Amino acid sequence: MPESEDEIKVGFSVLGNPDFRTVRRSQSLKSLIQELVDKHDLPGAGEDYCLVFQKGNKIKDYRIVTEKNRSEMNARNGNVIDISESPEKSVNRILAELKSGEGEDRKTAIQDLNRMSVDFTFALEFLTRKGLSEVMMLVSGEKFPVVADSIKILQSIVFLMEHDIASVDELISDTEFIGRICRYINAANTDIYILQHSIQIMIISVLGAENLEKIDFLERQLALSNLVTLLSRNNPAIQLRSLKLINSLLQVVSMQRKTDMVKMLSEKPSRTIIKDHLLAGSMPDDIRSALDYELYTLQYHILQRQINDRMMTNIQPQDSLALQKIKDLRSTAFDTDSPNVKNNTRFAQDYKKLGFTNEKDPTLDFMNVPPGVLALDCMDYFAKNHTDQFTKVVLENSCRSDNHECPFAASSIELVKLLGEILGIGKPPQSPPNAKYQEMFFKCEHPFEEFYTHCIIILNKTWKEMRATREDFKKVFDVVREQIEKALQGKTNSGPKTFDEFKNKVKSYTDISKKWQKDANAQDPWKESQPVKVLKEHLSHEIEELIQQQRCNFMVEGTKFQRLKKNGEVIKGQYRYIKLHTNHKTIYTGNWNSEMTVPTIEDLEPKIHVQDIKDITTGGMCSFLKEFNQKVIPDLQKTAFSVLSENFSLDCVAPDEQTFNYWLDGINTLLGKPMNSPDYHKEKEILLSMEVKLRLLDLEGVDLPATPPAIPLPPPHLNFSLAN
Numbered sequence: 001m002p003e004s005e006d007e008i009k010v011g012f013s014v015l016g017n018p019d020f021r022t023v024r025r026s027q028s029l030k031s032l033i034q035e036l037v038d039k040h041d042l043p044g045a046g047e048d049y050c051l052v053f054q055k056g057n058k059i060k061d062y063r064i065v066t067e068k069n070r071s072e073m074n075a076r077n078g079n080v081i082d083i084s085e086s087p088e089k090s091v092n093r094i095l096a097e098l099k100s101g102e103g104e105d106r107k108t109a110i111q112d113l114n115r116m117s118v119d120f121t122f123a124l125e126f127l128t129r130k131g132l133s134e135v136m137m138l139v140s141g142e143k144f145p146v147v148a149d150s151i152k153i154l155q156s157i158v159f160l161m162e163h164d165i166a167s168v169d170e171l172i173s174d175t176e177f178i179g180r181i182c183r184y185i186n187a188a189n190t191d192i193y194i195l196q197h198s199i200q201i202m203i204i205s206v207l208g209a210e211n212l213e214k215i216d217f218l219e220r221q222l223a224l225s226n227l228v229t230l231l232s233r234n235n236p237a238i239q240l241r242s243l244k245l246i247n248s249l250l251q252v253v254s255m256q257r258k259t260d261m262v263k264m265l266s267e268k269p270s271r272t273i274i275k276d277h278l279l280a281g282s283m284p285d286d287i288r289s290a291l292d293y294e295l296y297t298l299q300y301h302i303l304q305r306q307i308n309d310r311m312m313t314n315i316q317p318q319d320s321l322a323l324q325k326i327k328d329l330r331s332t333a334f335d336t337d338s339p340n341v342k343n344n345t346r347f348a349q350d351y352k353k354l355g356f357t358n359e360k361d362p363t364l365d366f367m368n369v370p371p372g373v374l375a376l377d378c379m380d381y382f383a384k385n386h387t388d389q390f391t392k393v394v395l396e397n398s399c400r401s402d403n404h405e406c407p408f409a410a411s412s413i414e415l416v417k418l419l420g421e422i423l424g425i426g427k428p429p430q431s432p433p434n435a436k437y438q439e440m441f442f443k444c445e446h447p448f449e450e451f452y453t454h455c456i457i458i459l460n461k462t463w464k465e466m467r468a469t470r471e472d473f474k475k476v477f478d479v480v481r482e483q484i485e486k487a488l489q490g491k492t493n494s495g496p497k498t499f500d501e502f503k504n505k506v507k508s509y510t511d512i513s514k515k516w517q518k519d520a521n522a523q524d525p526w527k528e529s530q531p532v533k534v535l536k537e538h539l540s541h542e543i544e545e546l547i548q549q550q551r552c553n554f555m556v557e558g559t560k561f562q563r564l565k566k567n568g569e570v571i572k573g574q575y576r577y578i579k580l581h582t583n584h585k586t587i588y589t590g591n592w593n594s595e596m597t598v599p600t601i602e603d604l605e606p607k608i609h610v611q612d613i614k615d616i617t618t619g620g621m622c623s624f625l626k627e628f629n630q631k632v633i634p635d636l637q638k639t640a641f642s643v644l645s646e647n648f649s650l651d652c653v654a655p656d657e658q659t660f661n662y663w664l665d666g667i668n669t670l671l672g673k674p675m676n677s678p679d680y681h682k683e684k685e686i687l688l689s690m691e692v693k694l695r696l697l698d699l700e701g702v703d704l705p706a707t708p709p710a711i712p713l714p715p716p717h718l719n720f721s722l723a724n
Contacts, residue, residue, distance in 0.1 A: 009075040013054060013082050014040045020075075029067065036083055048089055050121075054080040058593050060573060064121040071605060072591045087125040090116060095131055098138060107149070114152040117159035127166045132157070133174070140176035147191050154181075154197035161204050164566035164629065168208025171201070172218065178205065182221035185230075192235060199230075199241040206248040215252050222249070224261055232273045236283040236291070243278070243294040250301040262305040265298070266445055274442050279497075289432075296437040300429045303441075307448050308426050310374040311416075315366040322373055325380040326362050329354060332383045333394040353398035355407030365409060370426070371416035379412050381449035382456065389453075393460050406463040407470065412452075414473070415459055418481060419452060422488070431635075438488065438495045440502060454499050455484060458506055465509040482512050529704045535695070536688050543687045547680060551666035555580035558599070559659055560592065561652050568632030577604060578652065584670065585610050587643070587650065612645040616667045618660075624651040643667060 006026060012019040014036055023032060034046035042049065051065035051073075058078060065073060065081060073081055085093070090112065097109035113135075116122040126132070135153060144150045160166065172178060184190045184198040202222065209215045222245075230242035246265075250258055264270060278295060282288075315322050330350045352359040366373050383390045397405040423438075424430065441447035459480050468476045487505040488495050496502040507515075558579025563571040577592040577599050590604035619637040628636060639654040641664060654660035661677035668675055 008071070008073065010073045011075050011080050012036060012051075013080055014042070023073070025071075029065065029070065033083065042083070048086055049083050050086045052082045052084045054082050056080070061118045062115050062122070064119050066121055069591060076603060087116075087122045090122065091126050091129050091131060094126075095129065095134055099134065110144075110149050110152050114156045114159075117156040120163055120165075123160050123163045124165055127160060127163075132160055132166055132170060136171070136174045136177040140174065140180050142180070147194065151191065151193045151197065154194060154201065158197055158200050158204070161201070162565065162567075162569070168205055169210065169214075171205050172209060172214050175217075178218065178221055186223055186226045192238065195230075196237055196241060199238070199245050203241065203245050203248050206245065206252060209252065212254060216254070216257075219249055219253055219257065224249075224264060228265070228270050228273055232277045236287045239278060240287055240291050240294065243291065243298065247294055247297045247301065250298070258301070258305055262302050265302060266306070268445065271442055271445070279439055279442065292437065293432055293435050295442075296435040297429060299437045299441055300424075303423060303425060303448060307374060307420070310377055311370045311372050311420055311425060313372045313374075314369050315363050315373045315376065317363070319373075322366075322376055323363065325376055326351075329379060329383055332387060333391060333398075351409075354394060355397070355405075355409035355411065357407075357410055362409070365413060368413075370420055371413060374420075375413040375416040378416050378449050378452040379409070381446060382453050385449075386453055389457060393456065396460070403469050404464075404467060406460055406468070408456075411459055411463075411473075412456060414477060415455055415480070416452060418477060419448070419455060419484075422481070422484060423448075436490075436495060439497050440495070440499050443498065450499060454503055455480070458483060458503070462509050479509055479512050483507055530707055531704050532692055532696075534708075535692055539688060539691055540684075543684055543691065544675070546687065547665070547675065547683055548669045551662055551669055551675070552580065552584060554662045555587075555666040556582055556584075559654075559663070562655055564628070564636075564653060566627060567629045568636060576652075578650070579604065580666070580670075581606075589650065608643060608645050608648055608650055610670050612648075613643055613667070613671060614646065615644045616664065616671075617642045617644065618664065622651065624649070 007022050007024055010021060010023045012021065017040065019036065019039070029051065030046060033049050033051060036042070037044075037046050037049060053059040053063045053065065053072070055061075056078065063069075064087065072079060094109045094113050097106050098113075101109060113126075117126070135157060138144065139150075139153060139157075144153055161168070161171070181198045181201050184194055185202065190198070202218070206215065206218050209218060224246070227242050227246050231239050233239060233242075246261075250261060253261065274295075278291065283291070330347065333354060334350050348359045351362050354362075356362040356365050358364040366376055394408050397408060420426065429435065438447075441451070444450045459476070462479055462483065463476055466472065466476060466479065483506050486507060487502050490496060496505060556579060558577055560575045560577050563574040563576060565571055573593055573595075575592050576589060578587065578589045579599075579601065580587055581601060586606045587608045587610070588601055588604035589607045590599065592599050592603070618641045622637075622640045622642045624642060625633050625636055625640055636653055639657060639660040641652055641654070641660065643650040643652075652663070654663065658679055661679040665675040665677050665680050
């Protein structure tokens with residue numbers, strides 16, 4: 001007989017004996033376990049046992065059956081269910097063996113802890129019984145002399161903390177444990193796997209520390225020089241975790257300590273290690289991708305600390321160093337007067353030739369932020385480190401009298417502001433895949449200043465190619481922005497490898513001009529035509545129906561939503577599949593952990609009828625987001641939505657923005673509401689434009705009138721006929 005909607009077939013294994021039975025969905029797990037205990041005459045009571053998914057193709061880790069995931073017991077999913085000791089008994093046994101056991105019993109307890117810690121239910125019980133404190137105390141007392149045991153114990157601590165149940169304070173408050181972990185990290189001969197887990201524990205501790213006092217304590221336990229040295233290890237996993245720990249510290253330490261760290265990381269020994277061991281060499285794609293993001297994050301922190309403060313600080317009248325830099329610019333460029341002779345008139349003339357707007361008081365040019373005094377720092381770096389090129393750029397323009405000179409100071413100030421925008425200085429860090437670092441920046445001590453040096457030469461060359469005047473200032477910078485942004489792009493996440501490669505990738509003004517002309521020709525010539533607008537309005541309803549049909553088909557096909565931890569991290573290999581029935585009346589959901597297959601509607605359970613849907617909420621209006629860590633809520637809000645009925649809420653975080661927009665449009669379509677997502681407007685415009693072009697294909701090259709032709713007046717009478 002086929003199973004009813006209230007029943008599922010489940011295959012149990014009790015002490016190796018198969019037990020295939022029909023289970024009512026409404027039956028409690030407690031009652032089901034008691035039935036199995038009674039039937040198979042197991043010792044003890046039902047409370048002493050729990051149900052566990054047997055490992056197989058779909059289930060890779062230890063996982064206890066709960067009310068939330070019990071639907072996955074269905075034999076259709078290919079899962080077999082074991083009956084095992086309850087989490088309470090497991091925790092009691094493991095803690096007892098760890099504290100006083102020996103031999104095989106203790107070894108088994110260590111293995112069980114490592115195996116079971118990945119499960120949330122077990123972790124909750126273990127942490128509730130203060131098991132984490134007990135384990136940390138044993139680690140501090142070096143009670144695990146066998147390396148293999150230490151590896152499993154430290155990995156178990158990582159698993160337990162990743163459930164985001166226990167407070168990080170519990171880790172940090174045990175100073176002896178933190179000291180033991182940091183000694184593992186700082187020691188030269190630590191086992192590679194102990195080192196990996198120790199670094200991960202410190203990453204969790206650093207990112208979870210609640211105040212600066214605790215952060216300072218953690219930072220003092222670690223030697224930055226040792227962490228940098230770990231980057232040279234011939235082990236990608238160690239390199240990745242070490243760099244992530246460095247970035248975690250840069251994210252939370254005080255500004256003064258961050259300045260000291262950035263200074264050390266910018267020095268040649270650190271840069272050499274990064275260049276030789278992180279930028280070069282092959283590694284698995286997943287680690288390479290993660291390492292690239294950490295390299296971007298490191299570069300972000302370095303540039304923010306080196307550049308942002310100077311960019312947002314205007315020049316101060318009492319800043320003698322800045323005033324001296326301005327004088328040095330003049331003397332380096334012209335070097336005509338004795339430094340002991342003051343000639344204000346001649347100085348003003350020289351400052352004008354240098355391109356200052358306020359030649360009598362050049363400091364006024366650096367009052368606007370951004371770029372503030374950073375522009376002066378870059379000009380000074382150019383003059384002192386590339387003197388010949390600086391002199392050439394300045395004299396080449398100062399000697400021209402045909403109004404085509406490129407004002408060095410004014411263009412430098414604008415260029416520094418532009419470079420800050422391109423590199424995202426002062427902005428929040430990007431998320432993958434937009435997070436791209438510049439490999440060439442890791443190969444010099446002053447990357448931004450060196451970048452400016454090459455760009456000011458490019459700017460000067462483009463100015464000459466365009467035969468620009470000061471009235472063309474904005475046009476020149478539009479071209480220069482295009483040149484720089486295109487040259488920074490690369491096939492990988494790292495951009496050009498050297499500044500020479502960057503310089504060679506810069507396209508000429510002629511190439512940029514041709515590209516812009518081509519883009520202009522590709523634009524819709526009838527975009528502003530009034531008759532075409534009327535035609536689009538006429539076609540709009542037809543296109544809307546087409547998009548609505550696509551959205552419904554998208555929901556019928558279904559979407560695999562990733563399951564998330566409370567800290568926003570993705571739970572690997574665990575998904576929830578949601579799809580709309582082909583009759584568009586019911587939304588089905590269910591757990592689906594296969595990467596290679598797609599469930600049929602029979603594999604899922606009906607969760608919400610379309611006629612029962614009251615509303616759909618998005619972003620910060622979704623109440624389920626309150627369960628997540630405050631730090632990740634802003635990111636989750638971008639793609640979160642809840643489909644609401646009277647007694648149920650279907651809560652989802654879409655894997656990407658397009659999926660979020662498609663489901664939002666689809667639900668609104670089912671409810672008879674208008675679609676209003678960015679993807680809807682974008683696709684509607686594309687489809688309308690394509691349809692108009694197809695219908696007006698025969699009119700290509702014809703200038704359409706701006707307004708419809710006037711309707712002629714009716715004839716004075718209708719007494720007319722066609723002549724033979």
